[in-house]
Amino acid sequence: MDISTLTIGVTLLACVTGVVGLRVYSNGKAQKQELVDRLTYTGQPPAYGRHRRFGGLDQRLKKTGLGQRIDRKIAVTGMDVTAGEYFVYVIAGVLGTYLVVSYLFAPFFGLLAAAIALWAANGFLTMQRNKRTEAFINQLPELTRVLANATQAGLALRTAIGMAAEELESPAREEFGRVANQLAVGHTLEDALGDLNQRLPSRELTVLITTLILSNRAGGTIVSSLRNLTQTLExxxxxxxxxxxxxxxxxxxxxxxxxxxxxxxxxxxxMRAGALDDMAAATPGKIAIVLSAALYALGFFLIQRLSRVRV
Known part of the structure; x- marks a missing residue:
């Protein structure tokens, strides 16, 4: 047999074997990620149809303290994103902000903008958590009404919680679905509801949880308590x-x-091209820029604080 023909045959066989190996590896990695998603299910509907990017980075990141903090924050926002995806998106956003601002203004402004973008990424998670908490609070009157109707019909409180998880919309569906799952595997009512209160802290939810726990411990007129609480929450x-x-x-x-x-x-x-470059090149200009940015941030913080009214 000609050596060239043998070489071509071996090369083709190696290519076919490589393609098959990559296909098997890809399927195995997808099955592993699906298993990880099921094991780490947190009450959110698992999106098996969406390809999870940066899976390796996500696994390595979750082994660190930073990754665990990011994962806990994402878990209470209801967003369909992993810690690895969020980390990559934030880094890309910070670098993009630095490049754009440096091009429009000056490199020193780019550094300030990158720091602000990094702070805004953390603030975005907080905002999403507050938004989800607000949506959950708006569902509390309907939730207490469902619980009152179920208990009035003679159902146990655990069964009423499972019924509420089936009838309500998101985010109450996911949150009380998690509570029902915790109760099903042996958690006490106090622990399951206490975990819910830690994820979505609010005074309204605290009152509801206290009412449910006290009624579960001591018995009594839970139906009338829930009816009164429903009117108050409305x-x-x-x-x-x-x-x-x-x-x-x-x-x-x-x-x-x-x-x-x-x-x-x-x-x-x-008005004058290069004016910001000259400002950022001088030390007094840098001090003025940092001081101005700090004053704007202080004004934003004070307005947000003064406009926060607790009801």
């Missing part, structure tokens, strides 16, 4: 809605003020 829901409407203009002002500062920088740079 009134608080309307009050919170009115307060949110009244404070909408103040919150818009908190966002508009930093945007005005960015507009002034663009105006200065447009």
């Amino acid at each position: 009134e608080r829901k309307e009050t919170r809605r009115e307060v949110t409407t009244l404070l909408a203009q103040v919150r818009v002002t908190a966002i508009a003020i930093p945007l005005l500062g960015i507009g002034f920088l663009l105006l200065i740079n447009g």
Whole structure:
């Protein structure tokens, strides 16, 4: 047999074997990720159809303290994203912000913008958690109504919680589904509801959990307690809605003020090209830039703090 023919045959066989090996490896990795998603199921509907990116990075990141903190924060936001994906997106966003701002203004401004982008990424998770908590609070009147109807029909409290998880919409469906799953595997009612209160802390939920726990311990008129609580939560829901409407203009002002500062920088740079580069090159200019950014951040924080009204 000709040596060239043998070489071609061996090369083709190696290519076919490599393709088959890659296919087997890809299928095995996908099955492993699906198993990990099932084992780490946190009450959110598992999206098996979506390809999870950066799986290896996600596994390595979750072994670190930073990855575990990111994973805990993501778990309470309801977002369909892994810790590895979030980490990569944040790094890409920070680098992109630095490059864009450095091109528009000056490299020193890019460093400040990158630091702000990193802070905003953490603030985004907090905002999503607050948004989910707010949506859950708005569902509490309906939740207490379902629990009251179920207990009035003679069902046990554990059964009523499972029924509420089936009838309500997200996020109450996922959160009480997790509570029902914890009760099914042997957790006490106090532990399961206490874990819920840690994920979505609010005074309304604390009152509901206290009512359920005390009624479960001592018995008594849980139906009438839930009926009264439903009416109270309805009134608080309307009050919170009115307060949110009244404070909408103040919150818009908190966002508009930093945007005005960015507009002034663009105006200065447009009046004389290179003015921001000269400012960032001098030490007094750097001090002025940092001080201005700190004052804008302080103003944003104070407006947010003063506009926060507890109902």
